[in-house]
Amino acid sequence: xxxxxxxxxxxxxxxxxxxxxxxxxxxxxxxxxxxxxxxxxxxxxxxxxxxxxxxxxxxxxxxxxxxxxxxxxxxxxxxxxxxxxxxxxxxxxxxxxxxxxxxxxxxxxxxxxxxxxxxxxxxxxxxxxxxxxxxxxxxxxxxxxxxxxxxxxxxxxxxxxxxxxxxxxxxxxxxxxxxxxxxxxxxxxxxxxxxxxxxxxxxxxxxxxxxxxxxxxxxxxxxxxxxxxxxxxxxxxxxxxxxxxxxxxxxxxxxxxxxxxxxxxxxxxxxxxxxxxxxxxxxxxxxxxxxxxxxxxxxxxxxxxxxxxxxxxxxxxxxxxxxxxxxxxxxxxxxxxxxxxxxxxxxxxxxxxxxxxxxxxxxxxxxxxxxxxxxxxxxxxxxxxxxxxxxxxxxxxxxxxxxxxxxxxxxxxxx
Numbered sequence: 320x321x322x323x324x325x326x327x328x329x330x331x332x333x334x335x336x337x338x339x340x341x342x343x344x345x346x347x348x349x350x351x352x353x354x355x356x357x358x359x360x361x362x363x364x365x366x367x368x369x370x371x372x373x374x375x376x377x378x379x380x381x382x383x384x385x386x387x388x389x390x391x392x393x394x395x396x397x398x399x400x401x402x403x404x405x406x407x408x409x410x411x412x413x414x415x416x417x418x419x420x421x422x423x424x425x426x427x428x429x430x431x432x433x434x435x436x437x438x439x440x441x442x443x444x445x446x447x448x449x450x451x452x453x454x455x456x457x458x459x460x461x462x463x464x465x466x467x468x469x470x471x472x473x474x475x476x477x478x479x480x481x482x483x484x485x486x487x488x489x490x491x492x493x494x495x496x497x498x499x500x501x502x503x504x505x506x507x508x509x510x511x512x513x514x515x516x517x518x519x520x521x522x523x524x525x526x527x528x529x530x531x532x533x534x535x536x537x538x539x540x541x542x543x544x545x546x547x548x549x550x551x552x553x554x555x556x557x558x559x560x561x562x563x564x565x566x567x568x569x570x571x572x573x574x575x576x577x578x579x580x581x582x583x584x585x586x587x588x589x590x591x592x593x594x595x596x597x598x599x600x601x602x603x604x605x606x607x608x609x610x611x612x613x614x615x616x617x618x619x620x621x622x623x624x625x626x627x628x629x630x631x632x633x634x635x636x637x638x639x640x641x642x643x644x645x646x647x648x649x650x651x652x653x654x655x656x657x658x659x660x661x662x663x664x665x666x667x668x669x670x671x672x673x674x675x676x677x678x679x680x681x682x683x684x685x686x687x688x689x690x691x692x693x694x695x696x697x698x699x700x701x702x703x704x705x706x707x708x709x710x711x712x713x714x715x716x717x718x719x720x721x722x723x724x725x726x727x728x729x730x731x732x733x734x
Contacts, residue, residue: 421732
């Protein structure tokens with residue numbers, strides 16, 4: 320394909336079709352798609368295996384790429400959850416009558432055409448399509464080469480459901496994976512209303528620097544958990560372990576443990592066996608290294624400067640001993656990607672300071688950062704976790720896929 324403009328133009332025209340679809344029909348469309356995913360699970364798994372077979376087992380992105388029967392059922396349930404949420408479009412935000420008789424209303428309306436660039440996450444294909452369709456938007460999807468076969472299969476099922484609902488199937492477009500077309504997408508201001516990169520920091524930085532289309536950033540998470548000196552250390556160990564090992568390849572997984580010096584000698588030997596059970600490689604600063612070495616931690620390295628502020632996406636983390644809350648806050652200020660940060664503490668004053676002073680999309684007291692997720696927060700699903708401050712922050716989900724429109728009713732008034 321020499322140009323993706325015909326695909327973009329078709330998506331823009333199709334956006335009118337989905338925008339005009341009544342709420343009940345959009346709900347029915349998502350239920351139909353959910354059933355289709357379950358009915359065609361074997362086909363999806365077969366195509367997914369083609370992608371998996373091309374990725375080395377040691378690649379941490381392989382877990383993100385995997386679709387099995389349980390994950391497909393989860394995607395179907397997510398679609399039903401999205402269908403059950405209220406339509407964020409066509410809501411009256413305000414209404415007033417001016418002294419001159421004009422009736423002025425502010426409404427929510429779909430964004431139009433949402434472009435998403437993402438890597439190795441075929442579940443994003445379904446989540447984005449469902450969220451966009453539910454809110455009356457068309458979407459243009461540019462997945463990575465890693466998930467080519469899976470994404471092709473999923474979009475074919477989505478288009479089939481659109482046709483069955485009498486909606487222009489171009490409302491969901493899967494772009495070619497040829498990188499030559501990325502530049503064309505980033506400058507398609509005539510066709511794309513908003514662009515969302517989801518993936519590595521390198522991808523996000525590139526899109527932000529090159530795009531002429533407005534960008535909402537989602538993705539990279541450098542997440543810290545600070546174990547404060549009053550923490551319940553058993554509870555802290557469970558929280559840190561869950562945040563690191565439950566699914567290390569995702570953006571809300573823990574990257575750095577900060578431990579108060581007053582409890583480091585007790586906490587790190589307590590934590591060591593639970594991380595060692597998962598073969599977690601630890602990159603420790605000087606004090607933490609000495610403590611963990613005495614505890615005979617098997618996968619221990621001395622940390623370099625680059626190991627702080629690093630998103631590992633693997634069974635790896637860094638550990639640093641700090642001299643109290645102020646030092647922990649300063650470390651997070653310097654190294655955080657403003658995604659998700661946590662404190663484990665029984666000190667209410669310290670906890671409130673942490674909540675108030677840490678600049679991140681989600682901040683936790685005595686809980687794992689792994690909860691930062693649109694589905695967990697009751698939003699149905701998410702396009703990603705936004706780490707910026709304009710338009711959306713945190714789980715970027717259904718409620719944020721709209722903008723505002725003023726409509727004015729008059730009777731011949733002139734100014």
